[in-house]
Amino acid sequence: MLGLKLPTDPRWANIAEKNIEEILIDHAYCEQKAASTAISLIVSFPEYQELVTKMTDLAQEEMSHFKMVHELMLSRGIKMGRDRKDYYVVELTSFFPKGGSRTHQLVHRLLYAALIEARSCERFRLLSEELQDENLRKFYRKLMISEANHYTMFLKLAKQYGNEAEVDQKWQDLLEFEAKIMKGLSQHESIHG
Numbered sequence: 001m002l003g004l005k006l007p008t009d010p011r012w013a014n015i016a017e018k019n020i021e022e023i024l025i026d027h028a029y030c031e032q033k034a035a036s037t038a039i040s041l042i043v044s045f046p047e048y049q050e051l052v053t054k055m056t057d058l059a060q061e062e063m064s065h066f067k068m069v070h071e072l073m074l075s076r077g078i079k080m081g082r083d084r085k086d087y088y089v090v091e092l093t094s095f096f097p098k099g100g101s102r103t104h105q106l107v108h109r110l111l112y113a114a115l116i117e118a119r120s121c122e123r124f125r126l127l128s129e130e131l132q133d134e135n136l137r138k139f140y141r142k143l144m145i146s147e148a149n150h151y152t153m154f155l156k157l158a159k160q161y162g163n164e165a166e167v168d169q170k171w172q173d174l175l176e177f178e179a180k181i182m183k184g185l186s187q188h189e190s191i192h193g
Contacts, residue, residue, distance in 0.1 A: 002118040002151065003171075005179035012123070013130035020136070021078050023127075023191065028069040029083045030120065030191050034150075035062035037113055045106050051157060058150065065143060072139065089116060091181045095174055107162035111174055114154035119178070121147035123191055 016023045038059035042052050073080070092115065096108040124144035128137050159167045 002122055002148075003175055004118060004122060005175045006182045008119075008122055008126060008182070010126070010130075013126045016127060017131055020131075020133075021076075024069060024073050024076075024078055025081050026084065026191050028066055028073060028080060030086070031062050031066035031069055033086070033089075034116075035059045035066065037109075038062060041106075041109060041113075044109075045102070048106070048161065051106075051161075054153060054157065058153075061146065065146065068139075068143075088119070088181060088185060092116070092174075092178060095177045096170075103161060107158045107167060107170070110154050110158035110161070111167070111171055114151050114158065114171075115174055115178055117147050117151035117154060119182075120191060121151055 035058075038055040041055045042059075045051055070080070089112075093112050096104075096111075099105075100108075121144055124140045124147055128141035128144055131137050131140070155171070158171070162170075
């Protein structure tokens with residue numbers, strides 16, 4: 001369903017289990033960044049009414065997810081700590097050339113967001129299946145479903161605002177590029193790393 005070209009190395013779940021504090025901290029920041037992305041799309045493309053409506057709802061949902069993760073961290077005595085650079089996102093967002101028409105810029109940002117959500121969904125699925133902690137498995141199962149919905153929403157919006165055949169090709173090219181990025185990651189205690 002997700003179309004990812006390279007699945008996460010199954011050993012990542014073991015790394016995550018042993019470093020769950022780091023995973024939760026990273027996850028909290030990922031939720032903040034997802035909310036920020038939704039707000040940024042509203043600010044950058046206010047003329048797209050449907051986009052604004054969907055991103056308003058998404059920003060609220062992502063912040064509610066942040067709150068859920070933060071509360072879980074507090075219950076375990078985990079402090080936020082400082083944000084870290086997400087090398088996955090930095091690398092991924094270098095794929096499309098800068099500039100171009102506003103429509104191309106919007107489509108590119110929507111495709112990036114779709115892929116980030118797809119990879120998060122896949123990682124949350126692994127956590128929901130592999131973690132020993134039953135509460136964390138349930139927690140990640142619930143969030144996995146949300147990420148899948150976000151992924152499909154972003155991809156549909158990209159096809160709605162761009163030429164569908166062109167968007168499909170860009171999506172396939174981006175998936176190939178993302179697979180190359182993932183070859184160098186999957187060994188770190190972060191949601192995307």
